[in-house]
Amino acid sequence: xxxxxxxxxGMFVQEKEAVTLDCxxxxxxxxxxxxxYKQPSSGxxxxxxxxxxxxxxxxxxxxxxxxxxxxxxxxxxxxxASQLGDSAMYFCAMRDTGGxxxxxxxxxxxxxxx
Amino acid sequence: SAVISQKPSRDICQxxxxxxxxxxxxxxxxxxxxxxxxxxxxxxxxxTANQGSEATYESxxxxxxxxxxxxxxxxxxxxVSNMSPEDSSIYLCSVxxxxxxxxxYFGPGTRLTVL
Numbered sequence: 097x098x099x100x101x102x103x104x105x106g107m108f109v110q111e112k113e114a115v116t117l118d119c120x121x122x123x124x125x126x127x128x129x130x131x132x133y134k135q136p137s138s139g140x141x142x143x144x145x146x147x148x149x150x151x152x153x154x155x156x157x158x159x160x161x162x163x164x165x166x167x168x169x170x171x172x173x174x175x176x177a178s179q180l181g182d183s184a185m186y187f188c189a190m191r192d193t194g195g196x197x198x199x200x201x202x203x204x205x206x207x208x209x210x
Numbered sequence: 211s212a213v214i215s216q217k218p219s220r221d222i223c224q225x226x227x228x229x230x231x232x233x234x235x236x237x238x239x240x241x242x243x244x245x246x247x248x249x250x251x252x253x254x255x256x257x258t259a260n261q262g263s264e265a266t267y268e269s270x271x272x273x274x275x276x277x278x279x280x281x282x283x284x285x286x287x288x289x290v291s292n293m294s295p296e297d298s299s300i301y302l303c304s305v306x307x308x309x310x311x312x313x314x315y316f317g318p319g320t321r322l323t324v325l
Contacts, residue, residue, distance in 0.1 A: 138319075139247075139300045143314075196258055198255075200253045201252065202251075
């Protein structure tokens, strides 16, 4: 069965510094997608970044990058130059290509300090 | 990216009543999903709603409690029936536009409190 593990319930980072949020996954599928979402206190889920299992390059989207290590089954999110507005809950998720379900990790709450 | 709206954005309801949540998408999509997020928890898929067919429910969720309609390719409703305080959650609509990444995009959510 597929599984997503986020081991950091909460993280603190100083404004303007970089932070890494950990995510490991387990799947027997060869083709899958990995996602990160941000959930502010308002409750909406905001899509941040995607990494395909066959993508050789790590995905980047502005200040977000995904450190993909396939052999280790990890897909860590790196946020560079943290901003106060980055304070939110962050969810790692996975979906097998052609599948219907996306599964989510437990989430990591990020606090950015001024 | 998607433009997805949900109504209502929040509601406070009495035990034993029902609430219908609407989800409207800006373009036609094949698959729509309904999720529940209980306080302090991650997202749990309730059901997948395809136009023209019955919704497919996940283990632990039944149609009598969470009836879903999908009358066309841009709209869906989720009803939370005979509510109890345990139903207090954020309910999120999600769509998949297809394409290479199979990314799911979410609506703003409906924050439900049951007294």
